[in-house]
Amino acid sequence: MDFSMTPGTFLFEAWQARFSLLNGLSVTIGSSAITIVLATLLGILVGITLAYGWWPLRLLARLYVDFMRGIPVLVLILFTYYGLALFGINVPAFWAGVIALSAFATAHVAENLRGAVQSVPAGQMEAAKSIGLRFDQRLRYVIIPQAFRRMLPPWVNTGLEVVKGTTLLSVIGVVELLLASQQVMARNYLIIDFYLLAGAMYLAVNFALAQLGGMLERRFSYLRY
Amino acid sequence: MVEQVLLRAIGVRKSFGALEVLKGIDLEVRQGQVVSLIGASGSGKTTFLRCVNMLEEHDAGDILLDGDPIGYRVEGGKRRRMSETAVSAQRARIGMVFQQFNLFPHLTAEENVMLGLTKVLGKTKAEARDIAGHWLGKVGLEARRGHYPYQLSGGQQQRVAMARAVAMEPRLLLFDEVTSALDPELVAEVLQVMKALAESGMTMLVVSHEMLFVRDVSHHVVFMDQGKVAQAGSPAEVFGNPESERLRSFLGRFHGFF
Ligand SMILES: Nc1ncnc2c1ncn2[C@@H]1O[C@H](COP(=O)(O)OP(=O)(O)OP(=O)(O)O)[C@@H](O)[C@H]1O
Numbered sequence: 001m002d003f004s005m006t007p008g009t010f011l012f013e014a015w016q017a018r019f020s021l022l023n024g025l026s027v028t029i030g031s032s033a034i035t036i037v038l039a040t041l042l043g044i045l046v047g048i049t050l051a052y053g054w055w056p057l058r059l060l061a062r063l064y065v066d067f068m069r070g071i072p073v074l075v076l077i078l079f080t081y082y083g084l085a086l087f088g089i090n091v092p093a094f095w096a097g098v099i100a101l102s103a104f105a106t107a108h109v110a111e112n113l114r115g116a117v118q119s120v121p122a123g124q125m126e127a128a129k130s131i132g133l134r135f136d137q138r139l140r141y142v143i144i145p146q147a148f149r150r151m152l153p154p155w156v157n158t159g160l161e162v163v164k165g166t167t168l169l170s171v172i173g174v175v176e177l178l179l180a181s182q183q184v185m186a187r188n189y190l191i192i193d194f195y196l197l198a199g200a201m202y203l204a205v206n207f208a209l210a211q212l213g214g215m216l217e218r219r220f221s222y223l224r225y
Numbered sequence: 226m227v228e229q230v231l232l233r234a235i236g237v238r239k240s241f242g243a244l245e246v247l248k249g250i251d252l253e254v255r256q257g258q259v260v261s262l263i264g265a266s267g268s269g270k271t272t273f274l275r276c277v278n279m280l281e282e283h284d285a286g287d288i289l290l291d292g293d294p295i296g297y298r299v300e301g302g303k304r305r306r307m308s309e310t311a312v313s314a315q316r317a318r319i320g321m322v323f324q325q326f327n328l329f330p331h332l333t334a335e336e337n338v339m340l341g342l343t344k345v346l347g348k349t350k351a352e353a354r355d356i357a358g359h360w361l362g363k364v365g366l367e368a369r370r371g372h373y374p375y376q377l378s379g380g381q382q383q384r385v386a387m388a389r390a391v392a393m394e395p396r397l398l399l400f401d402e403v404t405s406a407l408d409p410e411l412v413a414e415v416l417q418v419m420k421a422l423a424e425s426g427m428t429m430l431v432v433s434h435e436m437l438f439v440r441d442v443s444h445h446v447v448f449m450d451q452g453k454v455a456q457a458g459s460p461a462e463v464f465g466n467p468e469s470e471r472l473r474s475f476l477g478r479f480h481g482f483f
């Protein structure tokens with residue numbers, strides 16, 4: 001790599017491309033963040049259905065989770081973008097991607113939550129019943145806080161998968177970090193350099209996410225039996 | 226004066242699959258009384274206690290608290306389970322202390338006691354904290370109010386669990402072998418709290434293998450055998466005059482005390 005600031009060198013070209021790259025990065029972070037928030041909220045609902053739902057609902061939730069975990073995310077993204085268009089539903093590429101990724105991540109969060117909830121000892125639910133808490137209160141104040149601690153490591157994993165998964169949005173033309181980098185390469189042919197740069201930026205985002213997870217885990221480390 | 230009947234069980238039946246565990250239990254607990262359930266392992270003591278609190282749902286018969294049926298109502302000749310909200314409200318009037326303590330591990334001792342006070346009884350945080358302090362003081366743990374369960378000994382955890390149950394001012398307290406999971410040297414401190422509760426006039430239904438405690442504290446002892454009440458009466462009657470061979474051999478296991 002040539003680090004002098006003349007046209008055609010990496011530093012010069014990177015500086016020239018800074019706005020495109022930062023734009024790409026913000027699309028990556030934005031779509032990841034929206035997906036993680038959506039998938040966490042929906043995943044809690046689906047996960048609780050898996051653990052406690054009325055059986056027909058539970059069966060539906062189970063089918064959904066197994067289906068979503070069984071098909072490639074890319075197929076899901078293409079289906080959401082092109083497939084829905086066939087039914088006359090036109091979703092902007094960014095949102096089609098976010099919907100598909102959320103549908104995928106929801107399944108993972110749900111399955112993790114079910115496992116975490118069911119690993120809380122049965123006596124906890126019984127103690128919560130015995131002081132008169134209603135079902136929703138038992139979940140909110142007793143079960144979920146305990147399941148949360150167990151859910152953190154797999155939840156962070158899902159987050160990392162989502163960030164990496166946003167690269168697939170490039171296929172339907174969303175200019176996220178990968179596609180933005182490729183567009184820059186098309187102008188300056190510094191292919192290796194900019195793939196390395198993109199890789200480093202993904203690494204930085206995921207490192208930050210993992211740190212956040214680690215922080216939360218330490219914050220809740222008093223949860224022992 | 227004879228106190229009024231607080232809890233009345235009439236013909237309570239319960240099966241797990243093909244196994245009938247309760248075969249028609251009749252039993253009364255009067256206001257302010259301590260009633261102890263004794264019997265061999267598997268005789269159905271725990272199952273009965275759990276039915277009283279709707280942790281298990283009985284198949285037939287009635288359990289009445291203050292005359293109100295628990296868990297089920299009969300409407301037009303049909304037995305219907307009550308709504309989740311109604312059952313929760315009934316449970317709030319019945320406290321339970323468990324063998325395994327079951328404290329909430331993510332909450333401090335004080336927060337364990339406060340949870341039901343704020344969320345079920347609608348007290349403010351400040352009121353709940355005062356009440357929690359009062360009851361933690363009564364069980365000798367005022368100084369540990371900020372400790373998490375894992376920072377407490379088994380005996381201390383069980384005393385917090387008792388504070389959590391009494392603080393709700395239940396009509397009735399259920400105890401299921403609350404000293405069985407404790408190291409022997411911690412049993413006395415827990416029994417002492419139970420004795421103090423009994424003396425304060427709390428109505429208690431107790432399953433216990435601590436026969437000396439049962440004999441000294443109970444007003445009434447019920448011997449269960451194979452899902453039925455085999456003999457019931459005052460401690461003097463049950464321990465002094467066991468009617469059946471099974472009760473004699475059951476009592477004989479306790480080091481010849483009786
Ligand atoms: N959830 C359950 N499913 C199936 N069988 C059960 C269940 N709970 C209890 N039983 C059975 O019911 C019978 C009575 O159990 P229970 O726990 O009420 O006895 P117990 O008198 O409390 O005994 P112990 O003194 O050992 O605690 C036992 O045979 C037990 O195996």
Ligand SMILES: [Mg+2]
Pocket residue numbers: 270271272402
């Ligand atoms: Mg038992």
